Amino acid sequence: MHGLVQLFTVIVLVSLPTVMYGGYALMGLLKRGVLNDQQESFFRAGHAHAGVLLVLALVALQVLDHSGLSDSLRWVVCLLLLFGVLAQSGGFFLAMLRTRVGMSITTAGAVLLGAAMLITAYGVAFL
Numbered sequence: 001m002h003g004l005v006q007l008f009t010v011i012v013l014v015s016l017p018t019v020m021y022g023g024y025a026l027m028g029l030l031k032r033g034v035l036n037d038q039q040e041s042f043f044r045a046g047h048a049h050a051g052v053l054l055v056l057a058l059v060a061l062q063v064l065d066h067s068g069l070s071d072s073l074r075w076v077v078c079l080l081l082l083f084g085v086l087a088q089s090g091g092f093f094l095a096m097l098r099t100r101v102g103m104s105i106t107t108a109g110a111v112l113l114g115a116a117m118l119i120t121a122y123g124v125a126f127l
Helices: 003-032 039-065 071-095 099-126
Strands: none
Touching: 003 039, 003 071, 039 071, 039 099, 071 099
16 A cells, blocks of 8 residues: 555544544434434534545545556545545534535535546546
């Protein structure tokens, strides 16, 4: 495994328990009835996206490790994955407070993740 990819794989693996804890926290909030319906929806969406996108990032990192991309492009992809996951899932949590801002951040995260996937695909297909 390439050093950079190994570093970001560790970051993702260490991040997964925080998502697991988020599920536990969500259950506590639901039992206490602290959240309104909209807040509950955004919390669930943020939590679900975080888990799924971290697993996607793990797969993408493994594919990236076998691509022909240069080290500088690997850095770009790793950073796009990191900030894309944080923005897309975090935007839902921010939307609990400020819907427009949160959804804009969620959209930006999707764009970052899409760019990471396309660059990785290019590295696999053409290099």
